[in-house]
Amino acid sequence: MATMTYREAIREAHREALSSDPRVFLMGEDVGRYGGVFAVSLGMAEEFGEERIRDTPLSEVGFVGAGVGAASAGMRPIVEVMTVNFSLLAMDQIVNGAATLRHMSGGQLSVPLVIRMATGAGKQVAAQHSHSFENWYAHVPGLRVAAPATVHDARFMLKAALADPDPVILFEHVLLYNMSGEVEELAGPVDLRRAAIRRAGDDVSLITYGGSLPKVLEAAEHLASGGIDAEVVDLRALRPLDLETILSSVRKTHRAVVVDEGWHTGSLAGEISARIAEDALYDLDAPVERICSAEAPVPYPHHLEQAALPKVDEIAAAAKRRVGSDG
Amino acid sequence: MATMTYREAIREAHREALSSDPRVFLMGEDVGRYGGVFAVSLGMAEEFGEERIRDTPLSEVGFVGAGVGAASAGMRPIVEVMTVNFSLLAMDQIVNGAATLRHMSGGQLSVPLVIRMATGAGKQVAAQHSHSFENWYAHVPGLRVAAPATVHDARFMLKAALADPDPVILFEHVLLYNMSGEVEELAGPVDLRRAAIRRAGDDVSLITYGGSLPKVLEAAEHLASGGIDAEVVDLRALRPLDLETILSSVRKTHRAVVVDEGWHTGSLAGEISARIAEDALYDLDAPVERICSAEAPVPYPHHLEQAALPKVDEIAAAAKRRVGSDG
């Protein structure tokens, strides 16, 4: 076991990939000399050279599309789109390019591209810099989407993504980079088809992913002290969803709260809530509840931003309500 | 009452708006001399001049953003993004611009912009030209989203959209343009807050919008001949959703099928399914079922494309299953 930060774990994952496969390279705005806007790639340009740790101009359509092209021509590019906010500019290349090329060429091409982006709010960077669009990418056939929520997953998810022959998008929540945690050394790649049970429990399933996991775990601790034994499911893979794990947890606990930093309406949490009620209706002892972000652009001031985002006490309260409302 | 096509109805709506408000203008690719890719604005450049029926270059970020700017500076632009497929290129201006300007300026600006786009599949135009991203736009606070599904709504929804002080996105399904229907003359603008019951019934609620409405109505007819009395809810407004109408229909019928041409996972249908199960769980006699598109880029050949999209018999079968599976 080694202890490191989420940031270091991602960096280590890159170093391992770059060292072991000459086809791998990293490209994005300021990944090189600057060291990455979240310092993920700090020092990597010196170690691997500026060809392989490639700074790009501010040209999101251009360099994401270049990633698509390079992947289809035999490389294994990792494209860092600084944050999900800017990925809107590259959406066409991801959705109409990466996700469709294999299908519309009848299987002649594949696009083994990994796109990483930071996501989420909580740093008071206001309306244009605080988005969570994981749900949008998770909607697109042809893409695989995942979000490491632990340091261990941060360390070993990239390997799985690079091993995948199809485009994979990895979401890193901005508030996780400084989180410390343990990493099993020499572990294999994370299984991108499997959600993880981060805490076993019988009373209620708390289902979440990415940056909300720490909040949910905290809520679970709080619930435990009040005698409620919550099971915490970390989706890990946002597309395809591991419905088996989700549903079997709910079949055990009969109650679910889904926590997701996206805006409430049309959130990934909504999809999960729908699936549970569609596929396990008769197992539910109470309606599924969602804790999502308020339906407003994220405001700058701390108190309003916090009010807009999912909160630990809100999650715990929802869980209590679920448990209290036995059908 | 007048009979016209959906296309003519939209054209009439434009003519009325352009005639009555000098601030209104239409801009987009080929709206002018070409007459619009779906011939919506045919003849309008001659009638209103090329200043007000303004052809744009292929520059989606540019002219959609120009719509945002013009709206915030006192005009009432209607921006036609030829199809939702190309709107991916303009997404940043819609999501980070139109939807946020009012909020992040503390209410100093508003953006009375109307964006129209064609959406949907069914014309064998393959993977890059057959998208349905209504759900994505319906996820964004600050936007209003609606879809006329009848000729009457096509005629009077634009008026409501232009009267709205905030950005409104209108989705026109490509298969509806040639549909004929009746229009109440001198009707007021469509109430963008209200869903419409297109067919009353007691046995099952069929909830849909836009291009799927004709299929759902057909399925309802078919069901009626088999003794099942379906209620058909046309959402009309995709954001905000008229939950009141949706839920009261379900509270009456106790069963729901949601039909949506978007890909299944993360569809707007999923949101509606989730809401029903969250807010009306104890009214449900059966799980909600969704009929959506298969999780694949839309294939070119007719038989595969049809297999990928919601089908009338599939909708009817789902409704029968719901009714059959009394809880």
Add this chain to the structure above:
Amino acid sequence: MSGAVSRERGLELLREMMLIRRFEERCAELYSAGFIRGFLHLYVGEEAIATGAMRALSPEDNVISTYREHGHAIARGVPPGEVMAEMYGKVEGSSGGRGGSMHIFDASRRFYGGHAIVAGGLPVAVGMALADALQNENRVTACFFGDGAVAEGAFHESMNLAALWNLPVLFLCENNFYAMGTHLSRAQAETNLARKAASYRVPADKVDGMDVLAVEAAVRREVQAVRDGGGPRFLECETYRYRAHSMYDPDRYRSKQEIEGWRRRDPIATLKGALRADHILYEEDVSALEASVEDEVEGAVRVAEEGSLEPVEDLLKNVYTPREIRWRR
């Protein structure tokens, strides 16, 4: 033009242009008859570009095109039967029938689409060239696009990236003066497209896109410059499409005279004229070529007609790479 070409090569070029034209005229008929569906963007009038350009590229080079790509595909060597079968949505189609007219792919011939988002192929081309540069492949990526695409942000970003990284991309702009119904002069402030390349320090040139020999010579020169490591080049080919943007359009945006004017510069007629003037083309040649082209096109139609439809159960095929393939990588 006269005196520039041997009889053999002249006939070869002529045949190819005639083949593309006949193929597409047949497509138009088959579209009207309902055998081809979706969008169908014909290249009639522009044949000299694909024909000339493709000859200047080696089989090892990459080619990327747009939705108006039948001509490019055929000139690249994709069998017309596979292109036609694609439009029939048959398994025998070049993309297994999944793509249709706008998405012809043939990886075996390094023909990489068939992109239907205007300018969407440009960043992909840059990426393929980047892959080649990183892998030390001495390969050129030729990327076709229209005048309309030049207005897109993706053009700007792609040109800059290719130039900044000195990548082996040949940007081949087919300027037919219209993006759907919008004339270049109503879409772009600078209508001399080659001039735009200066913004990226990309050497640029312009060629008469109605003259197959001129196109071939110009592309050969540009490809050589790119292959020599000089970074990207931009070549504008002035041309014209005789027919509607897609199968039907009201064609209210241009005059009959304008079309007639360009028809007088028809690339096939021009080459015929030159070969005749050089006394290396005879009437029998023309009828023989016509017959042979007709045969080939009818053969293509037969391939398409006799092809098979993919079973509906395979709907989800090729959304993701199947496991069998995956383990092999």
Add this chain to the structure above:
Amino acid sequence: MSGAVSRERGLELLREMMLIRRFEERCAELYSAGFIRGFLHLYVGEEAIATGAMRALSPEDNVISTYREHGHAIARGVPPGEVMAEMYGKVEGSSGGRGGSMHIFDASRRFYGGHAIVAGGLPVAVGMALADALQNENRVTACFFGDGAVAEGAFHESMNLAALWNLPVLFLCENNFYAMGTHLSRAQAETNLARKAASYRVPADKVDGMDVLAVEAAVRREVQAVRDGGGPRFLECETYRYRAHSMYDPDRYRSKQEIEGWRRRDPIATLKGALRADHILYEEDVSALEASVEDEVEGAVRVAEEGSLEPVEDLLKNVYTPREIRWRR
């Protein structure tokens, strides 16, 4: 520079640049102390541009900026207290506290943001100018952006639209040679940014952005040309930011010498020198200005400190236009 300005105007310009600088230095302290949060992009070193440019614009003109806009806001007349209160997230802030440092808006002064997506303000500027053209307003829309923004597709599309439609936009490029940590030469193939305007037939010029008088004169000239109906113009102002891109950065991407070199061309010191050389600036003036600026900045901090936080119940305010307002339109 010498001899170009009266004492009165000289002191005015000097004071404004000093105010902006002092204001921002104070911001940096307040950020470190935790009163300002989020991103904070300082303009230190670039003050001559906002100061010079804003004087050449009339109150009726529109101004659009980026996330590095405190200087523009203050030079435009937004009270420093409102800018500071915005960064404190207080209701008294120019955007009611909702926007923070990156989203300063003041519609009453036609200061339209505060856009944090690089190049995102450019299409909006084009649209505002279009609205003015359609409404026959004789107004110029001045749009500030950085060298990095020039690489974005949105720049390309906006320049073309403005030129094609002959719109009254002044594109003001603040070239500080870096986009975050990436030097212009590592981001753009053509580093002479003014040259890019030719692609759109937009007249372009370049000015020393460290010289407030030169900036003012150049902007005045360009604004006049735009106002006279000559269509858009592009002006590149060469400058430098002394501090990190945002509050902190490793600053591993440039050398101390480079920073020192630019500091020697400091716009405030330069203007002081010129005024002294002309014998129209005395030591007492400088200390008086310093004191007055200090006072104003401290006053701004007080406004921010004494401001109030919006109640949490108002969270959903201004997502949509409230009904009361709606009926009035």
